[in-house]
Amino acid sequence: MTIQGMRWLAESEWYYSVTFARGLTPEELAVRLGATAGGANPSATAEEAVALLSDPDVGVARIGEAGGWAFAAEYGEARGSRHDVLRHISRDGVEAVNLDPQAFHPPPLFSCAADGELLCSFGLGEERRRWGSQPDLLQEDLEAAGIILPTGDYLQVSGERHSLRIAMSLGVIEKRFRLALPRDLLEHDRLPLVVLSGRPALDSLGSDA
Numbered sequence: 001m002t003i004q005g006m007r008w009l010a011e012s013e014w015y016y017s018v019t020f021a022r023g024l025t026p027e028e029l030a031v032r033l034g035a036t037a038g039g040a041n042p043s044a045t046a047e048e049a050v051a052l053l054s055d056p057d058v059g060v061a062r063i064g065e066a067g068g069w070a071f072a073a074e075y076g077e078a079r080g081s082r083h084d085v086l087r088h089i090s091r092d093g094v095e096a097v098n099l100d101p102q103a104f105h106p107p108p109l110f111s112c113a114a115d116g117e118l119l120c121s122f123g124l125g126e127e128r129r130r131w132g133s134q135p136d137l138l139q140e141d142l143e144a145a146g147i148i149l150p151t152g153d154y155l156q157v158s159g160e161r162h163s164l165r166i167a168m169s170l171g172v173i174e175k176r177f178r179l180a181l182p183r184d185l186l187e188h189d190r191l192p193l194v195v196l197s198g199r200p201a202l203d204s205l206g207s208d209a
Helices: 009-013 026-033 044-053 084-089 139-144 159-177 183-187
Strands: 016-023 043-044 057-066 070-078 095-100 109-114 117-123 125-130 190-198
Touching: 009 159, 016 026, 016 084, 016 117, 026 057, 026 070, 026 190, 043 044, 044 057, 044 070, 057 183, 070 190, 084 095, 084 109, 084 117, 095 159, 109 159, 139 159
Parallel strands: none
Antiparallel strands: 016 070, 016 095, 043 190, 057 070, 057 190, 095 109, 109 117, 117 125
């Protein structure tokens, strides 16, 4: 399996939140997101995970590891997109990053935390507005990529080039944190699935035990 970056998210039907953690196993990340520790996890494709979302309170995640980071692709109630949860994930020396598509309220959002502290967060395509204790954490990276212009404004493009613009921002984040997300694995293969909230029916899924 070829490990890829994550700029491909911008050209895909990106509808799930992704939480990354460096310093945790995928199972430990799942627990910090709200999963129950221990026990065998069923495996699921992306389509099967989405089919479990019969209730708005349900949240499930498919978990894995790539490029030295654990990741959780979250479907439904995405806990990792909440700053309080991301801070919780990052306690005890862990680094955490969340990318959330904000499908109903664009733009997509980036957030990162370390040692229990939210460092930086901003909307992809709206990088001029940033939050966190270190809002300028990626300032030089954004300038080098041509996203923040010498005037201090940020790069704006027409509608048909929107996905390319989002890919530029994802590229900055990918390079800065050395993140990778295997596209074939996320879109076509089976991954261990954990329940983060609600009570979805898992009877139809196989087990990786």
